[in-house]
Amino acid sequence: QKEVEQDPGPLSVPEGAIVSLNCTYSNSAFQYFMWYRQYSRKGPELLMYTYSSGNKEDGRFTAQVDKSSKYISLFIRDSQPSDSATYLCAMSLTGTASKLTFGTGTRLQVTL
């Protein structure tokens, strides 16, 4: 079993829909949680960064962390065709001597 599990999709939604992307993890020591967006043939681009549990909002994006359930989510409101990409969750332990562990990524397609 992988440390971080993520449904690979693809997930197809109409423009304007609310999108929910999720990851589960097994290591309760993870403290930092990130969501990256990756367009085809590009490097991952950081979208959201949260520490420990709670919610964080940035424009149309909301990140939620539930450490008790080992479950994190990214919500995208009013989805746009430009949101079509692969979304990767990543997490790390506390401290600077810690690697990022990624999910496999969920491919999202927002249709007109």
Next chain:
Amino acid sequence: GAGVSQTPSNKVTEKGKYVELRCDPISGHTALYWYRQSLGQGPEFLIYFQGTGAADDSGLPNDRFFAVRPEGSVSTLKIQRTERGDSAVYLCASRGGDTEAFFGQGTRLTVV
């Protein structure tokens, strides 16, 4: 520029040859990571540097892979006796303490 720079962007090499991939991190970032990403997969951790030393090299798949960061800034990933299975996108990221990790665009390595 202010981002993570990776060169070359594409590299085609013959099986058995030696290759070097370069990463120029964000100025002042002490942490530097190398990841490998195969098609349809999330980035897979290879090695992490804190300053000049490799803090965690547990992800290097075998002794054909080696990385250096002699002055705590630029890093080079070296692959000896390349195999077709080494074909992937090699990603570099840098991080300034317990903050976000930023990725470069990657080097697409193809071994023929």
